[in-house]
Amino acid sequence: MRSRSIRTIRRAELSMAAFEAVVLYGLRGTTLEKVGEIAGVSKGVVLHHFKDKGSLLEAVIRRTNGMLSTSLVELYRHAETPYERLWAVIIANFHESIFNQAVCQAWVSLMAEVPHNRESQRVQTANYARVASNFAHELKHFVPREEARTIARHLNLLIDGIWVRVGSRVEPLDGAQSIGDLEYELMKFLPTDEKSLAKHKAAREKMENVARIALGTRAFLENSISR
Structure with a gap:
């Protein structure tokens, strides 16, 4: 058990x-030797855990998707209403710990x-499905279930587009701007009476504050990296 645990940590x-x-050198410039240098181990150690560059990159994609999931789980712990859970899903995708130009560029x-x-492909397809499912699960509190699935797909596509723009250096968006863009689209589909808008505003402010505190701590970042 202990050896498997050590192996998991090393991977x-x-x-x-x-x-x-990938952030430093780009995908083409990333080699097993450079990965070993950053990790402080030899190329042989890298090969012991990953048979080739392809399997290593697959693990990286799993890891980046896992960082998003971990962030969302942390925000969910503090979300008490459907409004707050919906905004937790949005904000998890754009918190500065995972949404910045360097990370977006590596992701692209x-x-x-x-x-x-x-x-x-399988890993990324599962990730898209998970994000869409998270959105649909919360949106069903505001619109019919079938419409919720359609809106969820639309938001998923918009998130991808924003990440690509930032990663391609087409547009220097930050997290707050990106959340605002998503909010602009979201409000086209949801009730926008005065009471509903006030609840959305309060939920967004609360979850942004929670993210600023909970996702920025050293303990959370270290726990996220070690998983």
Whole structure:
């Protein structure tokens, strides 16, 4: 049990090192040697845990998706209403710990590899489905279930588009701007009476404050990296 635990920790560390390498050198410039240098181990150690660059990149994609899931779980712990849970899903996608130009640029590089790696395709398809499901689950409190699924797909596509724009250096958006863009689209589909808008505003402010505190702590970041 202990050896498997150590192996899991080592693979997580190497996945994070690989992600850092993609941020620093781009996908083409990322090699097993550079991953080893960042992790402080030899190329042989990297190969011991990942048979080739393809399997390492697959693990990186899993890790980046896992960071989003971990952030959302943390925000959910503090969300008490459907409004707050909906805004938790939105804010988790754009918190500065995972949404910045360097990370978005690395993500775009990784997504370019997905069509050439069947396992990465499976992982990313599952991630898209999970994000859409999270949205649909909360949106059903505001609109009929079928409409909720349609809106969820629309928001999922919009999130991807924002990440691509930032990662491609087409537009220097920050998290607050991106959340605002998503809010603009979201409010086209949901009730916008004065009472509903006030609840959305309060929920967004609360979850942004929670994210600022809970997702920015050293303990959370270290726990997220070690998983």
